[in-house]
Amino acid sequence: MFKESIHLELKKEYVKDILKTVIAFANTSGGKIYIGIDDDGKVLGVQRLDTDILKLSNSIRDSIKPDITLFASILVEKIDGKDVIVVDVQKGASSPYYLTDKGIRPSGVYVRQGASSVPATDAAILKMIRDTDGDNFEELRSLNQNLDFDFLKKEFEDANIKFEHSQMRTFNIIDEYGLYTNLGLLLSEQCPHTIKAAVFEGSTKEIFKDRFEFSGSLLKQMKDVYSFLNRYNRTNSEITGLKRTDTREYPEIALREALLNSIVHKEYSYSSSTLISVFDDKIEIVTIGGLTKGLSEDDIMLGVSILRNRNLANIFYRLKLIEAYGTGIPKIIESYNEYNVKPKIEISSNAFKITLPNTLKEKSISKLEKNLSDKEYLIVNMLKENEYIKRTDIEKNLSISSSMAIKLLRNMVENSIIEKLGKGKNVIYRLK
Structure with a gap:
């Protein structure tokens, strides 16, 4: 039966x-x-x-x-x-x-x-x-098998690399059964991960100006985001005699390497977007995924690298977007050698944040400080640490009278050192 x-x-x-x-x-x-x-x-x-x-x-x-x-x-x-x-x-x-x-x-x-x-x-x-596939995210089979690779194909063509079945297998875009891996998903037009960017006025998130979101293949996101950052990397020109010297607010190599680092080393098993914040005095890039197991912050400063996404890094390397593994952070640090301001790296168990300071803002303040009185210099230092200050803050920190504070502030406004915002009791001051 x-x-x-x-x-x-x-x-x-x-x-x-x-x-x-x-x-x-x-x-x-x-x-x-x-x-x-x-x-x-x-x-x-x-x-x-x-x-x-x-x-x-x-x-x-x-x-x-x-x-x-x-x-x-x-x-x-x-x-x-x-x-x-x-x-x-x-x-x-x-x-x-x-x-x-x-x-x-x-x-x-x-x-x-x-x-x-x-x-x-x-x-x-x-x-x-x-x-079946293990715990390596990029090697796992993609849940989405309906993928398009128009942008990736164009990048391979421009690099004189064939994009056929055998190459897709070699690069682990497809697995041994001909199925797309998560690496394939990340490089496809259907990539679910995005990069979100926001622009703020000043040096805090108090005044929001604009927001953007970049999607598509990670390679497309990289190019689109770099173009976006380039728009906010203004150029300052100084003319001495017949010679003109152009200086950008952020070292281009620092922007490039920080962006590449955020894409290649992100933990893609989480769905959170990479976050970029553009301020007047800095750019912050926050990526999900702390240090890979076995690495310390001192290690990455020395250029030691353990790749979280080795197959993704390999494709970036073959496309000549990465010159060598582990060189990104040292390059960022070295690009600021000639400046007083330095990049800042913060690491938690699940996130990695790089802050790139604006070099021209620091230069303009340094140049300005040479012509300041002692009290004006102290006020500028207060504004370096705080986005805004009030007259009462100056009276308290400098131990001066209200009339003296008013005189100092009026003189600094007239000389375009600071600017005055608001009216009456709500008046605040910030660096111009």
Whole structure:
């Protein structure tokens, strides 16, 4: 007597839904499907034996990914004198298996639950992927297999690198079964990760001016964000005699390396966007993902590198966007050698923040300070540490009278050292 169970399914005839059970057995612990026996265990036999076997074998080969044919055999048994098709499915080595037209999501991935084949949960799907592919995010199979690579192809063409199946396999954009990895997802137009940028007036987030969000392939995001940052990297020109010297607010190499660092070393298993904040006196870049295991802050300052996304870094290296691994942070530090201001690096267990100071603002203050009185110099120092100050702050910090503070502030406003904002009791001052 036949009875359905976690390892046994009965079908009175061939129907396409049998594929769900094949997938469920392969994703769980294997099992057998008997075609030609009804739910009560009555043997009916198969009338169109050759036709049904052909349909079954074709659908298993064409409608299930990854290739499951090595783990599924189709046999014919005589039971009670009647022909019965037996599909013997072993647990597969590359789960999750899924319906090709549904993709790696609950509607396409099935598991065995008692005597039923049911859609797998998102958590179960991710666990299957990790159990099969390991914990390296960029090497895991992408949940989205409908990807486009127009921008990446153009970058490869410009670098005289072929972008064909063999190269995609070499670069780990696809896995051994021809399925897209998460690396492929990151480099595709469908990349779900973004970079968000905001522009603020002054040196705090008190006055918001504008916001932007960059999406698409990580390579496209990198180019778009660099162009955006370049717009806010103003140039100062000084003429001495017949010679003109142009200086930019931020060393270009520092902007480039900080941006590359934020893309190549981000922890992409988290969905949070990279955040860029542009102020008058600095640019901050905050990336999800602290230091990789085994590294300290002193190590990265020396150029020691343990790659979190080695396949992504390899593609950037082949496209000549990275010259050598581990050189980014030292380059950023070195680019500020001739300035008094220095980059600041802050690291937490789950985030990495680089602050690049504006070199021209510091130069203009330094030049200004040469012509300041002692009290004016102290006021400028107060404004270096605070975005705004009030008259009462000056009276308290300099231990001077109200009339003296008013005189100092009026003189500094008239000489365009500071500017006055607001009216009455709400008057505040800031560096101009």
